[in-house]
Amino acid sequence: MQLKPSEISDLIRQRLHSYQAVAEARTEGTIVSLADGIARIYGLDNVMQGEMIEFPAPREGDPVTYGLAMNLERDSVGSVILGDFEHLSEGDKALCTGRILEVPVGEALLGRVVNALGHPIDGKGPIGTDLTAPIEKIAPGVIERQSVSQPVQTGLKAIDAMVPIGRGQRELIIGDRQTGKTAVAIDAIINQKGTGIKCIYVAIGQKNSSIANVVRKLEEHGAMDHTIVVAASASESAAMLFIAPYSGCSMGEYFRDRGEDALIIYDDLSKQAVAYRQVSLLLRRPPGREAFPGDVFYLHSRLLERASRINADEVERLTNGAVKGQTGSLTALPVIETQAGDVSAFVPTNVISITDGQIYLETDLFNAGIRPAINPGLSVSRVGGAAQTKIIKKLGGGIRLALAQYRELAAFAQFASDLDETTRKQLERGQRVTELMKQKQYSPMSVAEMGVSLFAVERGYLDDIALNRIGAFEAGLLAHARTHYAELIAKINATGDLNDEIEAGLKKIAEDFKANYVG
């Protein structure tokens, strides 16, 4: 950015005009001990819980260092320092700011990569927004809410057909390492392109290289324009990892409160819990199960409770009447990493109980080539059914059942040499459905495409196709539908309905394609 000298002097003049010299009253304390990013401060009698505390800057002219008051004790205040703390020392001054930690919010953040404090880290210059919001807010109450009734399409057949997600829902993505949890989340973001749903991807405790990869992939698929990436990488202090989800949530709430829809991904909350455990132990809070502090449930419940759908009245009230007749929603996809498939560990059970369902990803399925590696038996969506599009609901209803029957029979069938006709059919249907549920990464499908695929398997058009040809058949079928029945596809995508006319159209597509299919 080049500035002309005259512009600089203008800028200085402007700042001088807006500067007001008044005697300033402040509350001052002194750092009495400092270790591992935790400062114990003597004084600050009137500090609030969660208030920002100002510490000296590393060098003159640098931005000041902030801390967060977390433990208010009789004689001292325990505070975590956000960011670097090497320049601080015992005896340094600490000031009350009278403000709860705030982050910038607004449309200007879209397409940007920011840290947990909302400062840009993508080298694209400052963020053009004056709006800020506190990172900790109370979730909307019962009166302000509306039940979930609109879908969030992830573009993944397996999810949209079996564990549908509604706008305002919290759906957990859980699984071991390397089972494709992030891949599911990224696909969901990519599929929101053009839908108006704004996305926030909060990376907690990940490698910087992984975060860079995610950002690059999003850019490649044109998904960065509607996405904010909040990055708290593994190299940052535990305090930053701990606050990152709350920062991201506040950025998402901005859209929710203006009658828009937003999707937030917390990748992942296990690392946030670990960071919070570190901070808590350093603050000498008593450890509980797995050495987590007593309020680790509240840590996640207060965060996920903020993902919600609010009614039109509330949107109108929040926007002072500027937006009328529109509901707002914030959908959350928290990610939890399990250790060796143990979902009964402390943090996974907590988050499972908080969310409205989970997508359970399994290593065995992943290694068997079933990707996304969704376990259809353990994955549920408790509210999404109400939000599913009609066509997917009607055509995908049999998928879960077919897979459940298949699982039951599959183990048993290994020992049986000759099976009766019904059993054999169920097995074959199950195998075909499993095969059809496979989907490549970064290739989300539209509702109509899913409808065509599901229709084909539901009505038995795949029954005589060899198992290893299912993928190719589907690709061919979809290409055929796109080229020859573009009108119908557009119609389904627009309405999401399944009536006799559309059903006849789908039938025609399948029969048409199959007639010319040579295998």
Place this chain on the structure above:
Amino acid sequence: MAETTTVVRPAAAARPYARAAFEDAQATQALPVWSDLLQTAATITAESALYSLLGPWNPQLRGEQKADLVAGLCRDARGGADLPEVFVTFLRLLAENHRLHMLPSIAVLFERLRAEAESVVRAELISAIAVTDAQRKRVIKALKAKFQRSVVLDCKIDEALVAGAVIRVGDLVIDGSARGRLDKLAMALSQ
């Protein structure tokens, strides 16, 4: 920074002793005497040579020997006047419980309790140049109105402030110095 203040962070264990001493002094209406005695004892104990001698870490002296040592020095510091019996007992008790080295903390907490009871605030006025009596009175009057308490004002001079003054009351700092304003201006321009 130009401002320098020594902050004594009172030890938590000193609290019950300070409260006991305060309540006894209040009951016998001997607050100023106790205040004075504790200040003297605290100054003596804070002396580095004595501090290492008096702590529970020194096994060479018995408890009562340490107490007598402090009592003797207090007596000398007060020009040989006899100490109240109860104060000597207080020192003995401290020695017995290995808390003699906490006398500075006890004195700080005692003063705090006393200020609370007598509704007095202690304020510190740090100015670039010496303040006149009239200015002092004005500051005291303003602080009195703000805190609804009587004010004891300590004045200090710090040339690094350039001009103006800083008033410090406990944690609250009212910064009306040129230094503070320049710092703020620098911040406003750089951000």
